Amino acid sequence: MLFRRQPRSTVTSNPAGAGIYAELARWIPPERLVLDHSELKVYECDGLPLHKELPGAVALCASRQEVIAVVRWCNEKNVPFVPRGAGTGLSGGATPTARAVVLDLNRMNRVLHVDLQNRYAVVEPGVINIKLTHEVHADGFHYAPDPSSQKACTIGGNVAENAGGPHCLKYGMTTDHILGLEVVLPDGETARLSGPLAENSGYDLAGLFVGTEGTFGIVTEITVRLVPNPESIRTFLAIFPRMNLACRTVAEITRQGILPAALEILDQLTIRAVEASVFKAGYPQDAAAVLLIEIDGLDAGMDEEEQKIRQIAKENEAIEFRTARDETERLKLWKGRKGAFGAMGRVNTDLYVLDGVVPRTRLENVLNEVYEIAKRHGVTLANVFHAGDGNLHPNISYDGRDPDERSRVLLAGREILEACVRAGGSISGEHGIGLEKMDFMPLCFTEEDLQLQKDLRRAVDPRNLSNPAKIFPDSKSCVEVGKRHATLVPL
């Protein structure tokens, strides 16, 4: 995705005006129906400001009934619709298409039911990720998926994107924590897919639904797994003179059968940006890389596990191995990691964040290739990534006002994703495809692979109204991978 520190206005218009959209006032009270041009601009993109489009209207839905009413109206009028949570998505999944009605679900933010005995909760889609953990933490539980945006992002959005986070190394992605869904299908009908039971009748439709980025309809209720809080947490910072040594430490930790809660690497450029920012964490600025390691679980056996990890880091020439002595130090170490994207704003005006993923054993080689690509295109690249599961986040800092630099950034980005796929990986580990990476889908999938997915989509949404023009490239862009980026983003 492309971050912009100060997004500039883009020429947009709403040729439809309020027009037919005013009819939505039959179901949505006026104070929750956005039709005004200037207010609609708030919804013209999500966390990917690269693509912008003004919606026809925004319905601030407060209930399932309102969602159903809006979706049915859209069907009647043949108007596309786009669900939206907090708008923190990084791939343009919530960016509206022209004329679309955006269904903002932030007001559907109740935790409906908590069952600690059976370890699940039922929430509305607008519940903010961290708030669910806050709700159950004192009772000894938490909601495990923890994307970096967890203080703002909604669980509905997490379901749409199958969000990840640092701790999914041990605890799994969002899909591993979704037990059931209530959805409003694209035709306005509702369906309950699975639930809190281990076994459900028939096909795993909830599993299929997660990660469909709003193209299968709108989630109105989510049953999630609650995970017991670990008895003990230890956080370490291993400091390395070379990036490859940090990567080898990660490989050796997993090879020895140790499953940490998180294994995160920051390279030197990222370290320096973090240390110069409000996210300053005390990382050594002369280090080539730091590895943030967190282990959790029962207190018994923690010393032994720490000793093993310490030894592995030492054998891989770690300059220093720090242990967070208390919760304050632990949170400080994490503050640097979680604030890394924000800190990169110091380097230049714009930031392009990639999300490629590679097999663990290819991490070192692909990283070398990534740096070579950056050098070849003369772009400034930093890496901060989920090393434990091979999920790279190469960040390219650039000045978007310079068309030549912008073009080089996009070319480098494409080559990096190509390198990830060549190494046996994928173009997205956790951010989703959305608008941003749809042209890269042919790198991973053949026409037959994509056709199956399009056919599934058509089976659920034959009128192509639910978040259309996402995920799948059109036939032209299948041929010209990545051209959309180079041509559709004038400043």
Added chain:
Amino acid sequence: MQEAPASDHLSALSLSPHEHAFYGSEARIVAPDSYEELETIVRDAERERRHMIPAGLGAHAYLGNPPPGNVLVVSLRKLNRILRYEPGDFTVGVETGLTLSELRATLEANGQEIPLDLPSAARGTVGGLVAAAPSGLRRGRHGPVRAYVIGAHALRGGATRYKTGGMVVKNVAGYEVMKFLTGSLGTAGPIVEVNFKLRPLPERRAAHVAVFQDPDAAWRFADNLRSRGREPAAIWVLNDEARRQAPRMLESLNGDGVAVFWLFEGQSGRVAWQESQAGSILDEQAPSRHSAVSGSELDLLIDFLADFDSPGAGPRVDLAIAKLSALPNQIRHVQDEAQRVVLEAELAPATACDVLSGLVTLRWSPRRDATEANGLDRPIADLGRTLLAQQGTGTLLYLPPQVRQSHNYLLTPDANASLARRLLKVFDPNSVFCPEKLLGPGP
């Protein structure tokens, strides 16, 4: 490609005993050597509107509603290579005809596993595992089959080969079609390759069995272990009848009463600490017997529990198996109700309960006559009613071949059958992959 008559049991290409019993004497079997041959078979079947069922070694053929007659069993047993395995990546990509025992041996040699403790592990194939998606012994700790499938290559109608997912543990490119395929009983077409994510083998395992004369004490212990036992890998409760069905050499299960089996695994220090904690919880309930189980006895016990969902290698005319799913804190109630409906038919219910997952396996032996008092119709109807009342779900995992047709595989209706059928049409536009196997007859 070879085709063999159904009666040719001695041939390497014969139908399995289950296939023969459940698919009928008109069934035929083919075993393609290559993907191209498989594509030809699918294409021909579609053209001829002939029903076909993807299979491995036929170990799970008793699952699901019976297919129409004259079905073609397409065994993928010859597509059995390990295609991609780099232990350091903790992933493996295999053809689905590979036997589970071979996959397990390969992974164990590298200190890795798919932590599922599969029923019929020695007989089944990877394809059967994914298509049947059985519950493993340690499901409560490690999750279901679907949690380990990260990618697949499969065929759909038109003999079109496609890929879904990939070979990395974290991947959100495209729809997770493998979720739909997992547990589909082959009704979405043949799956030819599957990629799994792997786990390291635990450093240490510690298993125990306690037998209680008082069932209440057994359940109190199991409940306390679930809530206070920190990180158990498995807790199972076996009623007296189930305990009696265990092999005699399982000495830990000797004695009278209800047995509780529990397992800890992982790093040695943590396992030892948890064992000690569980010991204290156990002391509160005074079992009549308690023994630690290890070595070959543990292997035998795990096999016994993992196979509790299965009739074994061949069909039986005197066995019914139902799998019931409830919330973990309602599992005893559902088990009691399941026992009651079988006892009311004057038969002996054997139950094995996965306490962490809320799953109850119920086995009983119906009478062989075809009267109303055969001990099938009434218990099955009552089970369905009980599950609906408890908001539970269930499947009839096994029924004798002669009565399989009379009872739907799903004990509780699939509320989303209509949506599922729409999706299934994408994979099987000509309905040759026996869609009724999972959903029952169409509307």
